[in-house]
Amino acid sequence: MSEVRLNPHSKAISGVIQVPGDKSISHRAVILGSLAKGRTKVTHFLDGEDCMRTIHAFRALGVTIEKSDQTVLIQSDGFSSFIEPKEPLYFGNSGTTARLMLGILAGLPFFTTVYGDASLSKRPMNRVVSPLKQMGAYFDGRSEGDYLPISIRGGNLSPIKYTLPVKSAQVKSAILFAGLLTDGTTEVIEPTSTRDHTEIMLQAFGADVAKSDQHIKVTNKQQLTATDVxxxxxxxxxxxxxxxxAIVPNSTLTLENVGLNKTRTGIIDVLKQMGGSVSINANEAIKTEPTGDITVDYSELTGITIGGDIIPRLIDELPIIALLATQAKGKTVIRDAGELRLKETDRIAAVVEGLSNLGARIEATEDGMIIHGQTPLKGGHVTSYDDHRIAMMAAISSLITKEDVVIDDTSSVAISYPGFFDDLNQVTS
Incomplete structure (x- = not known):
């Protein structure tokens, strides 16, 4: 436990910072670098606990991976050289590691057992396990493999044509990764577009992958070739x-080299729709994923309704968007976000409780929340529930509260943003 007390902040924030590497892309870079033949160099890798779980998993499979700060070197002969792990694989709190690795392990001719911490052990895995069972993999675990720990007997998969029943890039990616280890063509159909980092990176590593409208197809015809990421x-x-x-008066802040993949930029769209001042300077030098510098200035905001197809593009940002909404005039409605209840914690309940403790007028719905603004926040105690995004939301709230904000435990922040409090101090000093 690492309780933190944050004093009210009375000044504008300003400066230029560079946030850590993208968590989703960092995971996938390690996975595909390990599946590829040759030497892959990953730079600006997220040096967080979740991504390290993926590195540890592939080391246990026999892949040589060296890491120095934010640079990762992967030397592999491809999946044909993988070995059966000698011990169960521990995924900690990383849902991305768990779901994506299940796709890999389903295609390998090994017996493997995987497990996680108490939080991850409560998160559903059947959305991944079910299609992988249809491909021929054998799983055993609580509720027929819906929860960790899970044992996998992999190999001898058959291709599948699968329509995603949930809006999940993790499910899509797990099936595509299994498809790399399957004879024939595996096809995933997603009715609503989700983040497409897997498809982009598969192409970068030379996979036989094709995307047309909402259909993504992959085969095992091409040996993946190492590349720098x-x-x-x-x-x-x-x-x-x-x-x-956007919410601290008179502030101006620039964030450099931020990923601008259109499947992830819902937060920018919401800021603009609410009246926020946002400008982007694209970085044309980086070709694989679009990136750029984002500058935000303080401005008056108005409440909106957030729902439908935009939700997958900002699902992880909804806790901080809820804080944003407390400072917007009028009512903000977040709907179609029932997936929030299946994250590291029930984020709908955690956000409503935390912001209510600070004085916000907010209520939970079955699939979202309703926030009434503009509301001054008084300060108070926030329980993070060992969820990094709840802890960071609470920390940002201290910039506009009248009294101290006390967060029960901030250790989870290391999962995705180890230097968060250093950057917070930088922009507020």
Whole structure:
């Protein structure tokens, strides 16, 4: 436990910062670098606990991975050289590691057991396990493999044509990764577009992958070839500071080299729709994923309704968007976000409780929340529930509260943003 007390902040925030590397892309860079033949160099890698779980998993499979600060070197002969792990694989709190690795392990001719911490052990895995079972993998675990720990007997998969029943890039990616280890063509159909980092990176590593409308197809025809990967700044991490600049009077803040993949930029769209002042300077030098510098100025905001197809593009940003909404005039409605209840904690309940403790007028709905603004926040105690995004939301709230904000535990912040409090101090000093 690491309780933190944050004093009220009475000044504008300003400056230029660079947020850590994108968590989703960092995971996928390690996965595909390990599946590829040759030497892959990953720069601006997210040096967080979740991404390290993926590195540890592939080391246990026999892949040589060296890491120095934010640079990762991967030397692999491809999946044909993988070995059966000698011990169960521990995924900590990383849902991304768990779901994506299940796709890999389903295709390997090994017996593997995987497990996680108490929080991850409560998160559903059947959305991934079910299609992988249809491909021929064998799983065993609580509720027929819906919860960790899970044992996998992989190999001898058959291709599948699968329509996603949930809006989940993790499910899509797990099936596509399994498809790399399957004879024939595996096809995923997503009715609503989700983040497409997997498809982009598959192409970069030379996979036989094709995308047409909402259909993504992959085969095992091509041996993946190692390539260098630059990981852009994580827009989910940037969101906390984008919101900070938007709600603290007279603030101006620039975040450099942030990923601007259109499947992830819902937070920018919401800021603009609410009347926020946002400008973007694109970085044309980085080709794989679009990146750029984002500058946000303080401005008066108006409440809006957030729902439908935009939700997958900002699902991880909804806790900090809820804080943003407390400072917007009028009512903000967040709907179609029932997935929030299946994150590290029930984020709908945690956000409503935390912001209510600070004086916000907010109520939970089955699939979202309603926030009534503009409301001054008084300060108070916030329980993070060991969820990094709840802890960081509470920390940003201290920039506009009248009294101290006390967060029960901030250790979870290391999962996605180890230097968060250093950057917070930088822009407020």
């Amino acid at each position: 630059f990981v852009p700044g994580d827009i989910s991490s940037a969101a906390f500071f984008l919101v900070a600049a």
